[in-house]
Amino acid sequence: xxxxxxxxxxxxxxxxxxxxxxxxxxxxxxxxxxxxxxxxxxxxxxxxxxxxxxxxxxxxxxxxxxxxxxxxxxxxxxxxxxxxxxxxxxxxxxxxxxxxxxxxxxxxxxxxxxxxxxxxxxxxxxxxxxxxxxxxxxxxxxxxxxxxxxx
Amino acid sequence: xxxxxxxxxxxxxxxxxxxxxxxxxxxxxxxxxxxxxxxxxxxxxxxxxxxxxxxxxxxxxxxxxxxxxxxxxxxxxxxxxxxxxxxxxxxxxxxxxxxxxxx
Numbered sequence: 001x002x003x004x005x006x007x008x009x010x011x012x013x014x015x016x017x018x019x020x021x022x023x024x025x026x027x028x029x030x031x032x033x034x035x036x037x038x039x040x041x042x043x044x045x046x047x048x049x050x051x052x053x054x055x056x057x058x059x060x061x062x063x064x065x066x067x068x069x070x071x072x073x074x075x076x077x078x079x080x081x082x083x084x085x086x087x088x089x090x091x092x093x094x095x096x097x098x099x100x101x102x103x104x105x106x107x108x109x110x111x112x113x114x115x116x117x118x119x120x121x122x123x124x125x126x127x128x129x130x131x132x133x134x135x136x137x138x139x140x141x142x143x144x145x146x147x148x149x150x151x
Numbered sequence: 152x153x154x155x156x157x158x159x160x161x162x163x164x165x166x167x168x169x170x171x172x173x174x175x176x177x178x179x180x181x182x183x184x185x186x187x188x189x190x191x192x193x194x195x196x197x198x199x200x201x202x203x204x205x206x207x208x209x210x211x212x213x214x215x216x217x218x219x220x221x222x223x224x225x226x227x228x229x230x231x232x233x234x235x236x237x238x239x240x241x242x243x244x245x246x247x248x249x250x251x252x253x254x
Contacts, residue, residue: 035196038213073217095215096181104209109226110166113208116217118179 033089033102043091043098047128047135050089050099054128054137057082062127062140068119071144076100077114078127080136085111087130094123119144158251160235167229167253169200169207171222171237179214195220195239202226202235229253 037049047054063077078088086105091098100117111129119125122143129136154174161168173195180192198210207226229235236250
């Protein structure tokens with residue numbers, strides 16, 4: 001417990017100092033994850049940057065097509081039925097930087113988001129959610145055919 | 152100046168569904184143009200959706216989000232006639248705020 005308290009105080013005062021110095025905007029200070037996580041090149045490191053390791057959960061689902069005809073615009077969504085889900089992340093395993101988007105879900109908002117992502121090639125799409133500080137994930141494979149007919 | 156966002160907010164059984172279509176090139180910075188030069192990165196980095204001043208969703212985007220980003224989510228509450236506002240900021244510091252009335 002002491003360790004956590006020290007970490008919290010350290011982080012809060014560090015962020016607070018940064019905000020005071022104007023280096024980090026108030027909005028960024030409230031951000032879910034450090035923007036550096038978006039530059040990480042491997043999916044395992046990206047999940048580590050989000051907060052450690054994610055346990056596979058059937059309460060989390062990834063919605064993405066089995067086959068995407070246009071890798072530039074692939075509808076991807078994630079839903080979490082885990083109570084107290086506060087953050088949702090969408091990762092595209094084979095992208096050069098897998099972390100594609102992150103969402104902060106305040107109380108009262110459903111833990112369900114949909115957007116459209118770019119995928120360079122057939123890949124696993126992973127949704128990682130944070131609930132009560134723990135990470136859970138689900139994976140779905142999406143095949144990408146660039147141009148041409150599907151299948 | 153970017154084109155306005157298209158925002159649709161519908162309330163049904165106490166849950167408001169919001170769909171947003173933003174107008175933005177979302178250049179990841181790794182694409183090359185016809186002459187082989189890298190197209191500089193220009194993409195929305197942060198998004199904030201509010202209802203009656205309260206944040207209902209915050210998002211962090213990367214260049215891997217498709218051009219003209221689409222976003223859909225739902226939150227409890229909201230009544231017809233109230234407003235939902237969406238603001239985005241991109242990596243160049245440009246921003247845009249639009250709002251819609253809940254139908």
